[in-house]
Amino acid sequence: MTTATPAKRRLALFDLDHTLIAGDSDFEWPRFLIKRGILDAAQYDERNSYFYRQYQNGTLDMNEYLAFILAPLTRFSRHQLDELHADYLENHIKPLIPNKARERLAAHRAEGDQIVIITATNRFITGPIARELGVEHLIAIELEQDGDGNYTGRPTGVLSFKEGKITRIEQWLAERGESWDSYAESFFYSDSHNDLPLMKLVDNPVAVDADDKLRAYAEEHGWPVISLRD
Numbered sequence: 309m310t311t312a313t314p315a316k317r318r319l320a321l322f323d324l325d326h327t328l329i330a331g332d333s334d335f336e337w338p339r340f341l342i343k344r345g346i347l348d349a350a351q352y353d354e355r356n357s358y359f360y361r362q363y364q365n366g367t368l369d370m371n372e373y374l375a376f377i378l379a380p381l382t383r384f385s386r387h388q389l390d391e392l393h394a395d396y397l398e399n400h401i402k403p404l405i406p407n408k409a410r411e412r413l414a415a416h417r418a419e420g421d422q423i424v425i426i427t428a429t430n431r432f433i434t435g436p437i438a439r440e441l442g443v444e445h446l447i448a449i450e451l452e453q454d455g456d457g458n459y460t461g462r463p464t465g466v467l468s469f470k471e472g473k474i475t476r477i478e479q480w481l482a483e484r485g486e487s488w489d490s491y492a493e494s495f496f497y498s499d500s501h502n503d504l505p506l507m508k509l510v511d512n513p514v515a516v517d518a519d520d521k522l523r524a525y526a527e528e529h530g531w532p533v534i535s536l537r538d
Contacts (some may be wrong), residue, residue, distance in 0.1 A: 316492035319418040321477065321506070322443075323498035324427040324434055327516045328413070330537055331404040333437060334377060334429040335360050340396045341380060347513040364519065366502060370428075374463050378451065381432065381459040388457075389432065397436050408536040411442060412497070423489065426477060428502070432459065447476045475508045501525065515536070 317488050325332040338356050341347040355376060381389060396477040397509060416423055424445040425438050431448040438446040449469070452462040468476040481487055494510040496503070501521035509511035515526035515533045 313452050315359075316490065318416075318419065318421040319488075319491040319494040319510075320421045320423045321494065321496040321510065322413070322423065322425050322426050323496075323500065323503055324437065324514075325429060327497055327536070328409045328425070329401065329404045329437070329442060330406055331401075332360065332429075332519075333424075333433050336400055336404075337396065337433055338377070338380070339402065339511065340400045342393075344392070346392075347380060362529040363502065366521070368469075368502075369449070372469055374430075374449070375469075376462070378430065378459065378461045378463070381451070384458075386457050393436055393477060394461075397440060399535070401437055402473075405535055406538045408538055410441070410465070412510040412536055413443065416495075417442075421495075424467055424477070424480070426473055426496075426506075430463070445480075447480055470502050471505045474509060477506070498522070507531075 311413045322328055325334065335356060338347055342352060359368060359373045359376065362373070367439040381529055384392070395457070413423060422445070423443050424447060425434070425441070425443050426447040427434050429448060430451055431446065432451060434446060434448045441484045442462075447468050449467055450464045452460045452464045454460055466472050466475045466479070493512060495512040495514060496507050497514045497516045498507060499515070499517050499519060499522065504522065504525065513526070515522050515529050515531055517535050517537060518526060518533060523533060525531075
């Protein structure tokens with residue numbers, strides 16, 4: 309008597325900002341700090357918007373942007389940052405999480421799929437959001453820490469941005485003793501044309517509330533174009 313080979317799981321990858329949440333968590337963090345009176349609005353709002361426009365246009369200098377966005381983290385201890393993030397998550401991010409996004413995650417979970425959030429936003433910002441969404445596996449920009457566990461304001465490793473997302477997911481798979489072939493199918497949900505390199509690689513790319521460039525590419529190539537907004 310032969311034993312049937314267990315069916316392979318599917319791999320469901322999700323971008324975070326403007327995909328699972330109706331906003332950009334990296335863009336919202338300085339706005340939250342401004343609202344709390346921690347950052348100066350005149351100094352940060354214009355610069356933050358400048359980088360966000362670059363991201364939308366596909367011209368973002370990631371190293372320049374990270375030097376800007378990570379600088380405020382160096383002003384506080386990890387304990388202070390965690391307290392700030394708890395407020396940020398509760399009052400600034402949870403209202404941006406659509407029910408449809410939670411439902412799509414639940415549908416993949418019900419199928420037994422391996423769910424991974426892969427984002428170009430740093431782990432400090434996104435770790436608690438992933439936990440709120442019930443997603444165990446997160447690939448994000450990693451941050452350097454000093455001997456006391458405080459942030460230095462510098463990233464480490466390969467940045468999970470554009471082609472870097474392919475490198476990081478393949479590193480993650482290798483660390484688990486897996487490869488793309490370990491899964492029956494792969495999905496990637498994203499809103500951004502910056503994610504086209506990884507979207508072209510998976511079996512099932514899904515454009516979610518897509519920007520104009522991604523929507524045009526998706527429609528041309530017959531990819532699903534959906535909305536996860538309530």
